[in-house]
Amino acid sequence: MFQGHGDDGYLHQQTLAADFSTNVWHGGAPAGLKEYLFRQWDNVQRYPEVLAESLTQKIASFYGFKSENILVTNGSTESIYLVAQAFKNGKTTITIPAFAEYEDACKLFGHQLCLLNWDELEKGISGDTGLLFICNPNNPTGAVFKALEALIHQHPGVLFIVDEAFIEFTVSITSVLTLIEKYNNLIVLRSMTKAYAIPGLRLGYIAASTALINRLRSFKLPWAVNAMAIAAGHFIFDHIQTIQIPVQQLLADREEFTKKLESSALKIYPSHTHFFLARTNQHTAALLKQFLLKEFNILIRDAGNFRGLTEKHIRIATLSQNKNQLLINALAEWKTI
Known part of the structure; x- marks a missing residue:
């Protein structure tokens, strides 16, 4: 779309x-970020890191993960298309209403789609679902699903793609990102553009088990995250405790x-x-x-x-x-x- x-x-x-x-x-963006990025301008004269390795390590360290658990992306949209490509031709359920890119990406890579109304989640999901996309909190409704871990636990054969692009904008739920070490059927998509007001830079990351990250990384284009976006990511995580909305x-x-x-x-x-x-x-x-x-x-x-x-x-x-x-x-x- x-x-x-x-x-x-x-x-x-x-x-x-x-x-x-x-x-x-x-x-708007965090105080000091604009000036910091101006000082990084010379970096655009060189190619950026192939896989944003330094930022990957910083994010992983912040959460206490290994760098093999994080993949930095050109915004959440790249994350969505990477997942769809890595699991192409799969059987996939999308909770709706939903961000259109889930469906567009899955159609591009030949997924067999099933649409599940958000209100039906409480009743459970089909056990033969291969992938389940859920945005939590949901875009566009602002709804939250509080029993997500229970659902992940009940369906070890389903791969849950949890988009937490708006997790900073709610107090009703907490992130499931820390659960990636507990569940091998969980991929968490995070955005760094919404809460820090830098959508023009395109920056996000994926958190998952080492095996899942390795699979996703094998489809990722080199230099997809530009030098200024990487610099912005470093600034954000260096100041993350003081720049929350x-x-x-x-x-x-x-x-x-x-x-x-x-x-x-x-x-x-x-x-x-x-x-x-x-x-x-x-x-x-x-x-x-x-x-x-x-x-x-x-x-x-x-x-x-x-x-x-x-x-x-x-x-x-x-x-x-x-x-x-x-x-x-x-x-x-x-x-x-």
């Missing part, structure tokens, strides 16, 4: 007043934001993250997106292309209180159309 993601403001020739379509932390405040802001939106022409769905789903009660999400762009320079995420959602669904991320108010005011106008 080359079109249809959030943060597609570059497609619109206007200056945005507020971008609610992206679920990247609105507070204020998640409690962000979730409190979301709570206040959604309460105010309830009086608008939207149905608001519960979420465990700073982003959430909504449904317009009139017209379609596409028309609402067009209206907000044209009249208010506000961008939202038309979520109609997510499996399991409709043409009336949108995804909204919580921004600053001032920008949140812009959307509240604009939706008051939408109600009158």
Whole structure:
């Protein structure tokens, strides 16, 4: 899917007043990162590390793993396509609604697909599933699945691909990343672009058993992670204790934001993250997106292309209180159309 993601403001020739379509932390990159990267500029005159080895070791050391348990990637999207390629032609289940790249990657590599509604997870999964993709917390709903370890334990023959791109944006669950030493049927995908607001650099990593990482690494292209992204990764892990997002405040802001939106022409769905789903009660999400762009320079995420959602669904991320108010005011106008 080359079109249809959030943060597609570059497609619109206007200056945005507020971008609610992206679920990247609105507070921006960590203080000092920009200056640090400028000092690394000379590194772009040389090829980067073939497999981002130095950053791999730093991440592994942080978690107490071996470097053989980590694979640094060009964002979570590369991670998804690596998994799909490494297990091509497999039988795969995707929990929906879901990030479209799971399905796109699996189709590219000949997977036999089964789609499982998120709400059905509580009832269990089929034992003959080869791979299971689950985003936890889920994108686009912000839902969380708390019994994930029990499910992994009950199905040793199923390979669980757990995308934790938004784990920093919730307090409702903890990461399963530390479980890779306990379970050989677990691959954890992590993003470094959402919570640290560097999506343009493309940076993430995979954590799994040595055998699984070796299999994934055999399909990885050399130099896929550029020198500046590697440098950013080093900065983040060198300062990781002091640059975490204020998640409690962000979730409190979301709570206040959604309460105010309830009086608008939207149905608001519960979420465990700073982003959430909504449904317009009139017209379609596409028309609402067009209206907000044209009249208010506000961008939202038309979520109609997510499996399991409709043409009336949108995804909204919580921004600053001032920008949140812009959307509240604009939706008051939408109600009158």
